[in-house]
Amino acid sequence: MVLSLVLACALSQMPALPKVTVVTLSNGMRWVLLPRPNGLRVSGVVMVDSGAVHERPGEAGVAHFLEHLAFGGTPIVGTRREWRLEAPLLDEVLQLTERHAAAVAEKGARSGEAMALETRLISAEQAWEEQGDFRAFLRLYARSGIQHNATTSYDVTTYFGDVPAEQLHLWLAAEAQRFAAPVFRNFRTERDVVLQESIDRETATTGASNALWQLAFGGNRPWNLTGSPADVRSIRPSTVDAFYSRLSSPSNAVGALVGDFEVGQAVKWLHETFELIPARPTAAEVDLTPAPPGFRGVTGTEPWVLVGFQAPASTEARAPAHELAALMFELQGGPVSGLCVDLASSCSDLELFEGPGLARTHLLGVAFDQRGNGRAAETLERFFASLQRFKPDDAMLERARALAERRRATELQTSAGVARALAVDLMFTNDWKSALTTRYQEVSLEAVMKVFEDFTLERSWVVAQETP
Amino acid sequence: MRAALLLLLFGGCTKLIAGTSRELPPSLQYDPASFAVQPVPRLPIVPSRLQLGNGVEVFWVAMPEAPLVDVSVMVNCGRTDEPVGQPGLTTLTLRGGFFAGVGDLSPLAQGEGLERLGVTPRVSVDDGFSMVRLSMLRPLFEPAMRQVSDALEKPSFEASAMTTLKTDLASLIDANATRAEVSMRELVRRAMSSSQSGLGQPSSAAALRGLELDAVRAHARKCLQPANLVIALSGDLTERDVRAALQPLAGRVRGAQVVHPPPPPPPGTQRVWLSPSPRGSRVDVAVVARTGPLSAHDRVVGRVLIGALAGLVWDDLRNTQGHVYSVDGDVESGPGFGVVTLRFSTRREVAWLAVNEVTTVLQALWSRWPLSTAVVDALRQELKTNAFHESRHAVVAAAARGRLLHGSTFDPRPVVEQFDEVSATQVAQLFVRAFTPGRLQVIVTGAVDPQQPWAELGTVTAP
Missing domain, CATH: 3.30.830.10 (Metalloenzyme, LuxS/M16 peptidase-like)
Known part of the structure; x- marks a missing residue:
């Protein structure tokens, strides 16, 4: 009781909303700015509404690959002498890369044509290296004390910078130039790196997980964050270029700055950098209409069974109830753990799957590793029975709220986390305030119970079973 | 004819692909490096340092506006201090403190208390020391630190909860046995010393299941004395906040410092x-x-x-x-x-x-x-x-x-x-x-x- 009071009191004492400035540039790009003490550093985010859900057939893995290519430089950064001298040589390399990929796909890597092209490619790369340097962009950042990173999710590609406050103008200038005209100098090197990531991911549950997304939302999208190794091997420069051209427009992106800077100065620099990127048409919104639920076997490499429930986008009013329902089931632990011990080698808790997960539709899911035991059907039957038996109460709801609040606070602990959260909300809800507040206190027990009732209805779930 | 040829050549150039054809608008044709300015000399982050009444040292850094307080409790016991045949003893002891009951509280009540605070203690054990890491919303700092203090001072190690903990940890060892990342860490330890020492002995699910409660209690008495603790904090805190929250820990008798066993001989061959x-x-x-x-x-x-x-x-x-x-x-x-x-x-x-x-x-x-x-x-x-x-x-x-780790030479x-x-x-x-x-x-x-x-x-x- 005392603890509950302390908790309620604590949550009511959360700090008031800080002073945030939102700037819309004339090309449609929006920025959110929040000065915050950060040890003379600024956390910067450039987020593009461009992720795996935007890939079309034949483009699996391209969004992620583009993120890797984005640091190869620009027509200014990375050219040893002059861009007009480098461009034809680099173009020769990329044309040969294109033809080599086609030859490998059609006739195999050991075919005479592929090997001849490989020889020409190596020679072209050597000629290009006289004029170009794919490490120059990252060296510029390293020399300026800027730490960078980037991630690609189903929804968005996010570029992060941890920037010394005095180099903010440089970071904005470099990012704007990279956004406007990235040069793919590092195509073959990065394809190696991405290929390895893809191979590593194959060892996880991604096969069944991708299938689950396909079952849940249908369509002909690949639903694969990195693409399979075969997908990655076949990616060509022109495919990445087409994807970039389709989606990387300023009005399809947002930015965020959080840290030690003066707002007026930052706005001036934004006008001198990002605002100079020409406006281009915005890509059409992706259609994520849920597909009919059902059960389907999927051939793959891992013996997993995944159960998914379509859940609302995080921007919807009923989303917090779904989040708390998942947490309550996780905290209660019993049903899933029991099934794990009895019927599966291992399993996940019921959790929000990483999916089109920032603001569009979510999946709540649970994964069972059925390694060799042939008892998948029994696992599913008992899992649904455990859901029906599950009776949430007020105490459990309170615990789930505490955990959810803490998880949200963890995301907002650093300036980088705040910048990301602000950017996400600016992009998907156009309302930065929701990034810094939570709605868990408004969720009633009835709302959570309704979620569980819906879960037990066959129309709300999809199952993917992957069998080797 | 010549013009047509030039046009053809030019037309060929326009087929440039993958970024080489993109042109920067004139207004963006600057060299970003020209915006670099002389780096501002940095004042490094200097942790504040205070000593509780019983000598426990606390390092802390203020983080204005941070919603969470991060806490690391360093404990002067690691794998080297685990007797031969008892690998995992330190992990079990520390986890037992937080999850197997404390004072008059049952394991269930203790767990619920931590959950209400949204606190999940994470234990990691290194060669010469171990650490409990947790974080909590800033307003919950004081109540959370009371729970931490209780877990270190009066763990009850309730038998059935300890059995559950042992089962969980043993399952983890079994499950991780096939994962490359864990193997690497495990192999580094084995490679560094003979197995006839706490340091070099491999993790073992069977050994963990066999750990007796008496051994855990003895290990707790040795390792969890205030003399073996150093605390690290970061958050929206002042010295007064820190002292107030750590009052329960400050009231404990300092106790004796752990004396680590001598290290096993190093490997003699490649x-x-x-x-x-x-x-x-x-x-x-x-x-x-x-x-x-x-x-x-x-x-x-x-x-x-x-x-x-x-x-x-x-x-x-x-x-x-x-x-x-x-x-x-x-x-x-x-x-x-x-x-x-x-x-x-x-x-x-x-x-x-x-x-x-x-x-x-x-x-x-x-x-x-x-x-x-x-x-x-x-x-x-x-x-x-x-x-x-x-x-x-x-x-x-x-x-x-x-x-x-370095005591007075720190x-x-x-x-x-x-x-x-x-x-x-x-x-x-x-x-x-x-x-x-x-x-x-x-x-x-x-x-x-x-x-x-x-x-x-x-x-x-x-x-």
Whole structure:
């Protein structure tokens, strides 16, 4: 009781909303700015509404690959002498890369044509290296004390910078130039790196997980964050270029700055950098209409069974109830753990799957590793029975709220986390305030119970079973 | 005709692909580097330091507006302090404190209390020390620290809860046995010492299940005395907040400091430890060297040394084998010994060649260390820049750990200041002390091809 009071009191004492400035540039790009003490550093985010859900057939893995290519430089950064001298040589390399990929796909890597092209490619790369340097962009950042990173999710590609406050103008200038005209100098090197990531991911549950997304939302999208190794091997420069051209427009992106800077100065620099990127048409919104639920076997490499429930986008009013329902089931632990011990080698808790997960539709899911035991059907039957038996109460709801609040606070602990959260909300809800507040206190027990009732209805779930 | 030819040629150029055809608008044709300004001298993060009434030291850093307080409790007990045959004793003891009941509270009530606070203690055990890490919303700092204090002072280790904990931990060991990452850590430990010591003994689900409650209680009495604790905090805190929240801990009797057993003898011959995994194509390699005791300053020198070695290995492998995904390393110190590790990742087909290349290069460096003062200066500068990006809690936790590991020789100054005192000679000397030819331990995990001639590089052990 005392603890509950302390908790309620604590949550009511959360700090008031800080002073945030939102700037819309004339090309449609929006920025959110929040000065915050950060040890003379600024956390910067450039987020593009461009992720795996935007890939079309034949483009699996391209969004992620583009993120890797984005640091190869620009027509200014990375050219040893002059861009007009480098461009034809680099173009020769990329044309040969294109033809080599086609030859490998059609006739195999050991075919005479592929090997001849490989020889020409190596020679072209050597000629290009006289004029170009794919490490120059990252060296510029390293020399300026800027730490960078980037991630690609189903929804968005996010570029992060941890920037010394005095180099903010440089970071904005470099990012704007990279956004406007990235040069793919590092195509073959990065394809190696991405290929390895893809191979590593194959060892996880991604096969069944991708299938689950396909079952849940249908369509002909690949639903694969990195693409399979075969997908990655076949990616060509022109495919990445087409994807970039389709989606990387300023009005399809947002930015965020959080840290030690003066707002007026930052706005001036934004006008001198990002605002100079020409406006281009915005890509059409992706259609994520849920597909009919059902059960389907999927051939793959891992013996997993995944159960998914379509859940609302995080921007919807009923989303917090779904989040708390998942947490309550996780905290209660019993049903899933029991099934794990009895019927599966291992399993996940019921959790929000990483999916089109920032603001569009979510999946709540649970994964069972059925390694060799042939008892998948029994696992599913008992899992649904455990859901029906599950009776949430007020105490459990309170615990789930505490955990959810803490998880949200963890995301907002650093300036980088705040910048990301602000950017996400600016992009998907156009309302930065929701990034810094939570709605868990408004969720009633009835709302959570309704979620569980819906879960037990066959129309709300999809199952993917992957069998080797 | 000539115009048509020119048009054709020009038309051919417009087919440029993949970014080479993109033009920067004139207004964006600036050199971003021209916006670089003189770096502002950084004031390094200096953790504040205070002592509770019973001598427990607390390092803390204020983070205005941060919604959470991060807490790390460093405990002066690690794997070296676990008796032979009882691996996992420290983990079980610390987890038992937080999850198996405390004072009059049942394990269930204790767990519910932590859940209501949204606190999940995470325990990690290293060679010479262990750590409990947790975070909580700022307004819940005081009640959460009361729970921490209780867990350290009066754990009840209720029998059935301890059995559940043992089962969970044992399952984890079984499940992790096949994962390459865990194997690497486990193999580094085994490679560093004979198994006849707490340090070198392998994790064992069976041994963990067999741990007696009396052993856990005795271990708790030894390790959890205030004399063996150092606390690191970061959050929206003042000294008054810190003292108020730690009042329960300050009231305990200081107790005795743990005396660590002497370290086991170092490996006498070069060995290759292979742990193949059937999937993927990446191979992870660690070249591990045991040293004698390392001082606090040695560890700072070690960071420069690792930076130097990583650069050399990266360039060498890029030039010779073509495939290297990453190179890094670290320098760790335990009671009476140190471990210098150089890690890199490469591709299955060239793994043996790469390992052979790296061990050969290390041997050559041992005879003739190449780094000039200028190179060391550049490395120091790079490390100082990187230190600037470290999180505040990482800085304060490193200070607390340093205090625990190095006692009175602990240097309280920020590490960026300590880098200035590292000389090229010291880097060379540490290298020579650590990387004695013929004694390196090479651990290879991931998509290893066992058919490659590993035996040529040392005695092969395949656990």
